[in-house]
Amino acid sequence: MSLAPVLFHIFSRPLPYASTLALQQKLHEYQLQQRRAVPGSHPDILLLEHRPVYTAGPRQNETEISEEAERLHRLGAEFVSTKRGGQTTYHGPGQVVGYPLFDLGRMHLSIAQYICKIKTSMKHHLLENYGIQSKESDNTVVFLSPTRKIGSIGVQVRHRLTNHGLTYNVTPEPLKWFDQVVACGLTDVKAVCISEATDRDVSVKDDLNAFIPVISRVLDRELLALDLSQEGTVEQSIKELEREAEQCKPWPTTPLSPFV
DSSP: OOOOOEEEEEOSSOBOHHHHHHHHHHHHHHHHHHHHHSTTOOOEEEEEOBSSEEEEOTTSOHHHHHHHHHHHHTTTOEEEEOSSSSSOEEEOTTEEEEEEEOBHHHHTOOHHHHHHHHHHHHHHHHHHHHOOOOBOOSSSEEEEETTEEEEEEEEEEETTEEEEEEEEEOSSTTHHHHTTSOGGGOTTOEEOOHHHHHTSOOOHHHHHHHHHHHHHHHHTOOEEEOOTTSOSHHHHHHHHHHHHHHTSOOOOSSOOOTTO
16 A cells, blocks of 8 residues: 655744644644554645754753753743754754654654655755755764754654654854854854855745655655645644744844843
């Protein structure tokens, strides 16, 4: 039996991190319920930008996190502790974030195989659509050179269901925010973006339109846009988050002075 198409949604504006995390958790519970009730139900991919936020992984201690959170809040960003893999990193406007919500059991993939496919899709996208050659590495970071990082992967798997996912920088806007931390615990590594690497203007919207066919090919799955005219649990939850994002205040485009 062939697997059902993957349904994706591209959010129209940057999202608050905590609410997006809550949406992932809600859809995780829904997937658990649907697993037995509706065999072969659709997996989803949420494609988006976040409002400025730093996130920490579970390996960091509470004292370290508390001190870091206070400092980063003063820059104008949120700070959220998460259960995804990895250490402190940044998400914000100008950066693609993808949250695949997949059932690895149905896809017959191990966690390592899944991460490999996600990383492969990012590397193929950079090469095929921009001529950017990434370097081989054994970790979950996508490097352009030993000291230049363009993207990363941090996932969580519960009951064989995935959440969290992938990120890569499209425009220069995230770079000054990355300069405020040792992202992913990698000293002497700087964040770079597609626009900088290609010396051309690239929008997140145009980039995502180019990325989706690559994901489809690497996963060997048809990708279809989610129909928000439907009234299902997934559709309603996404529309609620879209409305919440519309009501949010503007975000700072560069880090604020910590002494303001």
